[in-house]
Amino acid sequence: MATGIIKPSNISGFNELLPEEKLVEDRFLNRIKSIYELHGFTPIETAAVEMLETLEVEGEITREIFLVSRKVHDAGESSEAKLALHYDLTVPFARYTAQNFDKLSFPFRRYQIQKSWRGERAQEGRAREFYQCDIDIIARDNLPLSCDAEILTVVDKVLSTLEIGKHLIRVNNRKILHGFYSSFGLNEATRVQVIGAVDKLAKIGESGVTKELAKLGVSSEIAQKILDFCKRKASPADLSAKMSDLKVDSQLYAEGLAELSKVLELVPEKNRGSILIDFSLARGLDYYTGLILETYLVDHMNIGSVCGGGRYDDLASRFTKFKLPGVGVSVGLTRIMSAVVSKKLANFDKRVPTKVLVSVYSEEQRKRCNEVAEQLRSLNVSTEVYFSDAKLGKQIEYADKKGIQYILFINAETGAMEVKDINTKQQSPLNNLEEWASKI
């Protein structure tokens, strides 16, 4: 039926991994899950779709939403709710929490690893379908700063466990920004816009930001003070020393600075090394109210932030009257993976999880081969029995191609076993399966 062949092609922005790449992604996913679970975060999973009204948040109109509709009911029917794919995991999490409020106990510490979808123009690192690995801690009414510290700790652990080079965690506190800007008499609405303008610093430069600030009625003198402030950076150890020269007449500023100090103090020493306090960090999204953070791969700054998050006063105000402060972070695994693939930051030699290929001399021998494979599997060794009794050379080539390290041969007459290590090319007798399995 060659006539009806559909040429399969990629859909722009919906990238798929080859098996050797997917194995790396799965290893990353497992390590991230493991860290989340070791910290007692519990998994949840929400539907891929939400009601459109749930997703249409004010200020979020720039995110291009994918609508979902049933094919059979095209004909102008409107009896069904309008649905759309979620564009992040925060809104679904807020909705889920409000919906199941009585069945959850607080603080609620959840992780959520799922795909999200955004109809942005596809470009490197900006996929339309992407994995997010989120954690959040939310509480009723009050959430102590120790939770912010735990989130930072977990972020540091996650980036370290991936073994893809050094990372940098930039942190700031929205109260510091609001406090500093309010010391110039700027009102809240203007401050929010100032934060938005400063957020573009890397993109539009100092002169660009000055122009935007002028439009907001900020004098060039104050604009300069704001830009100077943004240049300040500090490590957790020298934060107070670096800021002692600056006198800011704002209670909020002092509060923010104290919060940040407290949070950093609660991060274990060994997880503090990658943290940089950076007052230019603003985070475009406007719901953060305290700590904000962004993370970069030091050798690949150009791919942008690979995870971001912070603290918000009230997560689910759109869905419930209860006040739910929270702190959380989202790890952008797809962006990380696209760097890992394009810059070869991992080993892609293995194309299967298989450790051992049991070679088959003849079909009469298959039952015995299956038995040996079953023994190995019961010892937790991933094992495949070759699917035919093709020439041995072909079987070895297959193992080599797929990155299977060991080939096991069973002598058809004596039943004696030998094993060949594809890496060292050495072949040796195998007398004790159990002992060998525990070694490899």
Place this chain on the structure above:
Amino acid sequence: MATGIIKPSNISGFNELLPEEKLVEDRFLNRIKSIYELHGFTPIETAAVEMLETLEVEGEITREIFLVSRKVHDAGESSEAKLALHYDLTVPFARYTAQNFDKLSFPFRRYQIQKSWRGERAQEGRAREFYQCDIDIIARDNLPLSCDAEILTVVDKVLSTLEIGKHLIRVNNRKILHGFYSSFGLNEATRVQVIGAVDKLAKIGESGVTKELAKLGVSSEIAQKILDFCKRKASPADLSAKMSDLKVDSQLYAEGLAELSKVLELVPEKNRGSILIDFSLARGLDYYTGLILETYLVDHMNIGSVCGGGRYDDLASRFTKFKLPGVGVSVGLTRIMSAVVSKKLANFDKRVPTKVLVSVYSEEQRKRCNEVAEQLRSLNVSTEVYFSDAKLGKQIEYADKKGIQYILFINAETGAMEVKDINTKQQSPLNNLEEWASKI
């Protein structure tokens, strides 16, 4: 902002699990993955969306497809390809294989665990969003029967590992059906329709099937023979004995019977116990060409088949000119989970992965608590430090509510540790963290 509150509600057919249920689902997912990987299947993941033309397979029009479109480009633009959510993992797998043909090596053994979406009317066990856990082995040109046996073996292992009661694997072979029906002179097109009619036996009964067969021009005498044949059942051990009385004049029939015997012989003894050869099994989908199988939970037959699959001569003929025979199965995890939840087939006491809650007497003590927690985590014990220094009773209640078994107390003055087991209510001194961690 109580005025703007959106009441969150379920979207019909898109069911979400509570944390205690999701933990069970995750345990199932991990066990299924583990069995797949122990057999050397490699994971792949395809995009949630496909081009609509990829999904519109002839004969599949009854499946209601969810279309996906970008919100911003509503205004009648048609420059972008029409997209839709995939309704199974087989079509995307075929497309992926054809697309990456040169980069894959064959036999290609993949597993794929993802959600699929169908716009069917929602009802119990028929979700619109559901997990499928698929494995397939595909080869170029020829695929030996030992692969069919491996698929059956893996299915038996998967259903056993979930520990949700007995299961039944019904098997048949399409060649047996075609051969038997052709012995009455029925042509292929009619035979396909006969298979479709017989597939409805459980729903419409014998008289219903007889009526449908009459419409296809099948005489009542032959219809009776077909129905009698459908009543035949056998275990792997007595297949040939049970069929020896029946003389069927068809090469295809003999071939099918020999194939089925051969496949069952290659399934290890210990994985054969749940297999029933059932000639009424037809599988509605028409692409199977050899082995077909369906699996049921014996104590919950009413929820229908929880996994199905079989062998096909040519997987990807719509996408490539290469011939790719395959055999595979899809485990319907969401259907299984809906039975597990509604019939309480698992323990839902744990609402978090956490094993140990470290209690906090006062905020001064938090650093020490964090250190102990870190030690436990390094020993692979999921540990949470209580988020405040609330009264001990409240901390114990929290652990109890979430199903955290152990609470660890650190004496504020001496630093001595004690641990309370919530199940036994016993509290005892804890001198060696490492030793204790290895025990729990």
